[in-house]
Amino acid sequence: MVTRMRTTFLLLLALGLLSGCSFNERVDAILELTPDAANGAVIWGADCERCHGADGRGNDLGPNLISELHHGDKQFLTWILDGLGDEMPAFPDYTDQEAADVLEHIHVLAE
């Protein structure tokens, strides 16, 4: 009985680690949404522009995001929600829709 409980615990732990290791678990749900690019532009202006530039090509405070889009939407959303390194702040309080919207705006800027 104790052994079985321990096995179950270890299995759950392994599952948790596996699912948590690469991408934020919210990301799949966010990618299912229909983004609102206009709202994404508003969020961009408020939260991102000062470091990544009005055109998304970066400035002194942050890198060009357009040339980094090859990392893919899942990776981008994870960085936006969780932050990256010491300089890129996390935005964990975005609703799923807000995250989808701001990601969409980066794609619009890339066009």
Ligand code: HEC
């Ligand atoms: C205070 C400045 C700052 C703000 C505000 C900011 N960023 Fe960043 N961002 C950075 C810096 C600096 C990096 C590079 C971090 C690193 O590589 O260690 C970065 C990296 C990123 C990356 C990863 C790109 C890559 O390949 O390195 C994404 C995606 C990103 N930011 C999106 C956003 C979005 C979207 C917003 C607004 C919601 C935002 N950032 C707001 C400074 C900022």
